[in-house]
Amino acid sequence: IITTMKSVKLDEHQFQEYLSAEVIADKVAVLGAKINNDYTSNDPPIVIALLNGAFIFAADLCRQFDFECQLQLLRVSSYKGMESTGKVKIDHDAEPDMNNRHVIIVEDIVDTGNTLAAYLPTLKAKGAKSVKVCTLLLKPEAVQHDLELEYVGFEIPNKFVIGYGLDYNGRGRNLGAIYSIVANK
Numbered sequence: 001i002i003t004t005m006k007s008v009k010l011d012e013h014q015f016q017e018y019l020s021a022e023v024i025a026d027k028v029a030v031l032g033a034k035i036n037n038d039y040t041s042n043d044p045p046i047v048i049a050l051l052n053g054a055f056i057f058a059a060d061l062c063r064q065f066d067f068e069c070q071l072q073l074l075r076v077s078s079y080k081g082m083e084s085t086g087k088v089k090i091d092h093d094a095e096p097d098m099n100n101r102h103v104i105i106v107e108d109i110v111d112t113g114n115t116l117a118a119y120l121p122t123l124k125a126k127g128a129k130s131v132k133v134c135t136l137l138l139k140p141e142a143v144q145h146d147l148e149l150e151y152v153g154f155e156i157p158n159k160f161v162i163g164y165g166l167d168y169n170g171r172g173r174n175l176g177a178i179y180s181i182v183a184n185k
């Protein structure tokens with residue numbers, strides 16, 4: 001795959017560039033600036049990025065921060081192919097100590113919201129002072145839960161997307177832009 005392509009084909013699915021690498025980089029800078037406004041090195045947040053999808057976004061976002069923070073990558077999974085399975089698996093063993101700390105959860109995309117609806121309530125028992133969510137993408141038409149999302153990059157239509165960490169069956173994560181499926185039939 002060449003990362004500057006305007007369209008990509010994976011199996012029988014055609015994807016078209018939807019958010020360019022430049023547009024994404026600008027948004028990451030805006031989100032980083034907002035977060036810099038809200039936190040300081042005196043009381044820095046623990047940043048928990050949900051894997052696999054958020055690894056590239058988290059890598060770019062955390063390098064915008066002008067406070068010292070701890071970054072933890074946490075594996076969660078709920079997707080197979082293009083369908084959310086609804087069952088969310090969380091690797092609780094990999095969680096850092098959040099007691100009396102601010103926490104930012106970094107997501108690549110909020111689709112049904114099942115992942116966050118399953119994960120966020122488990123944080124209450126961990127003693128975090130505050131929990132905020134930063135997601136690059138949000139599909140408002142797909143969300144099935146009442147979630148408070150403090151930092152949202154782009155609201156996008158309810159179409160499957162790949163690139164910039166997001167995959168189709170493990171493929172397409174390395175694309176620099178975000179691509180939207182052309183026909184989902």
Ligand code: IMP
Binds near residue numbers: 050053084108109160
């Ligand atoms: P949710 O639990 O339905 O909100 O979905 C959360 C996870 O599903 C995301 O972190 C992604 O990994 C994956 N996901 C949701 N929508 C898409 C998509 O359009 N493309 C690729 N992965 C997606």
